[in-house]
Amino acid sequence: MLRDRYGPSGWWPGETPLEIAVGAVLTQNTAWGNVEKAIALLQEHSMLDVQRIHSARPETLASLIRPSGYYNLKAVRLKNLVQVIMELSAGNVDAFFNRDLEDLRSVLLGVNGIGKETADSICCYAAGKIIFVVDAYTRRILSRHGMMEEPSDYETIRHLFEATLPRDLAVYKDLHAYLVFVGKDFCRKGKPKCESCPLKGWA
Numbered sequence: 001m002l003r004d005r006y007g008p009s010g011w012w013p014g015e016t017p018l019e020i021a022v023g024a025v026l027t028q029n030t031a032w033g034n035v036e037k038a039i040a041l042l043q044e045h046s047m048l049d050v051q052r053i054h055s056a057r058p059e060t061l062a063s064l065i066r067p068s069g070y071y072n073l074k075a076v077r078l079k080n081l082v083q084v085i086m087e088l089s090a091g092n093v094d095a096f097f098n099r100d101l102e103d104l105r106s107v108l109l110g111v112n113g114i115g116k117e118t119a120d121s122i123c124c125y126a127a128g129k130i131i132f133v134v135d136a137y138t139r140r141i142l143s144r145h146g147m148m149e150e151p152s153d154y155e156t157i158r159h160l161f162e163a164t165l166p167r168d169l170a171v172y173k174d175l176h177a178y179l180v181f182v183g184k185d186f187c188r189k190g191k192p193k194c195e196s197c198p199l200k201g202w203a
Helices: 002-006 017-026 032-044 050-055 058-064 071-089 093-097 101-109 116-126 136-144 154-164 169-185
Strands: none
Touching: 002 169, 017 032, 017 071, 017 093, 017 116, 032 058, 050 071, 058 071, 071 093, 071 101, 101 116, 116 154, 116 169, 136 154, 136 169
């Protein structure tokens, strides 16, 4: 139903794995439009580079990502991520993301400021690993369609998808993207637009 409505999602937007990983950190607690503004500023100042982020002063980095909100905190989180890339892979992003899924996820979850949703977004979209990303939109849609009881923990929901979907990276990426689109435009927290929702009638 969602593929018929949206077609190929093209999600997650980003030209490089590092840009996608940076976007995953910056999108915490903010709308994607704000992240795009922050990434544009990083690009304008040639800061989408591991070495440059690593050597940048936190306040300098924070000033560039200001549109994303919580910019001082996110600047520290970006530097924490880059520090791990420097330590484990000498700053080589491809080598860092080339480790197996469980190892990569474990390393990311050990970075201060990176939780499961951010780690899995990085694993799926930046590193191309087959892991399903769960977010607030996913929880809301499943709950409203009677597919889960609240509260359900992150891993329970992730395994629900992974146990029933084909092990196909494109499917994982597109379905997560579709749920974001539906949650943002139709299955809103307040005043949901159920009558026009593309999932209307889905049990």
